[in-house]
Amino acid sequence: MAQDQINSQYFTGKTAIVTGAGSGIGRATAKKLAQQGANVALFDLLDERTTEVETEINRIRQGAARAFDVDIADAERVEKAVLETVELFGGVDIVFANAGINGVVSPIEELKLEDWQQTLSVNLNGTFLTLKYTIPHLKKNGGSVIITSSVNGNRTFSSFGMSAYSTSKAGQVAFAKMAALELAKFKIRVNVICPGAISTNIDQSTKKTDELKEIVIPVEFPEGRQPLEDGPGEPEQVANLVSFLASKESSHITGSQIYIDGAESLL
Ligand code: NAD
Numbered sequence: 001m002a003q004d005q006i007n008s009q010y011f012t013g014k015t016a017i018v019t020g021a022g023s024g025i026g027r028a029t030a031k032k033l034a035q036q037g038a039n040v041a042l043f044d045l046l047d048e049r050t051t052e053v054e055t056e057i058n059r060i061r062q063g064a065a066r067a068f069d070v071d072i073a074d075a076e077r078v079e080k081a082v083l084e085t086v087e088l089f090g091g092v093d094i095v096f097a098n099a100g101i102n103g104v105v106s107p108i109e110e111l112k113l114e115d116w117q118q119t120l121s122v123n124l125n126g127t128f129l130t131l132k133y134t135i136p137h138l139k140k141n142g143g144s145v146i147i148t149s150s151v152n153g154n155r156t157f158s159s160f161g162m163s164a165y166s167t168s169k170a171g172q173v174a175f176a177k178m179a180a181l182e183l184a185k186f187k188i189r190v191n192v193i194c195p196g197a198i199s200t201n202i203d204q205s206t207k208k209t210d211e212l213k214e215i216v217i218p219v220e221f222p223e224g225r226q227p228l229e230d231g232p233g234e235p236e237q238v239a240n241l242v243s244f245l246a247s248k249e250s251s252h253i254t255g256s257q258i259y260i261d262g263a264e265s266l267l
Pocket of ligand 1 (some may be wrong): 022100
């Protein structure tokens with residue numbers, strides 16, 4: 001209880017936008033930031049999962065969460081939802097650009113242009129649009145942006161068939177570092193996190209093609225896959241990192257790329 005009281009002062013009066021808030025890492029983070037006192041705008045393709053998160057948070061603190069039906073690849077819908085968030089909660093202080101898909105997993109020569117574009121559009125355009133429309137509001141009092149990239153495309157390149165995904169995840173890191181420099185004078189910090197395997201619903205957005213087996217090279221690890229915990233991480237562990245990066249505790253950290261993978265990607 002004492003811990004809750006301390007936590008609830010952390011982000012009191014602050015507003016966070018969390019994309020992909022209906023599931024996995026986004027869901028755990030939205031709940032964490034709300035427990036720590038933030039009002040939370042839940043951006044996701046509206047389904048029961050997102051409204052469930054909204055209900056769960058509002059049960060703890062009435063009015064602290066609002067679900068918005070947003071496709072982050074759609075500029076108009078992102079802009080509209082950001083404006084509605086500002087109207088409802090009075091501003092934006094924390095942005096967690098997290099929504100993403102694995103998309104079609106296929107050899108490059110079989111990958112359709114529209115499938116390549118779909119992955120890039122959600123993961124990379126979506127990140128750009130989330131920042132583009134929140135920056136004017138973050139500029140008012142400064143703030144913190146956290147982008148979810150991945151070990152894929154940064155430290156590991158062995159997820160065969162995920163060329164579009166890995167390219168989008170590498171692009172997010174470059175974009176985060178550009179944004180960190182550009183926005184430093186407005187006291188807006190931008191950091192990028194690179195999770196390894198985390199237990200979420202991401203497999204639901206993975207479409208493996210039959211041709212995939214033709215390009216896979218077996219990758220054998222000594223024993224198990226994650227050296228630290230011998231299993232995937234939990235979304236709540238990622239939420240703890242995002243909370244730290246959103247808070248004043250990390251006030252001198254910007255432009256940083258932080259791996260959260262139990263050393264998996266060092267193998
Ligand atoms: P998840 O599938 O559980 O959650 C992703 C959420 O994003 C879903 O609620 C989904 O509806 C939403 N989403 C997808 N497309 C969207 C769109 N166009 N507009 C709005 N919302 C959209 O997956 P997760 O693992 O929590 O993924 C979150 C982020 O973490 C992604 O960027 C993913 O690439 C990254 N990541 C995940 C892992 C992992 O192992 N789970 C590892 C590294 C990086």
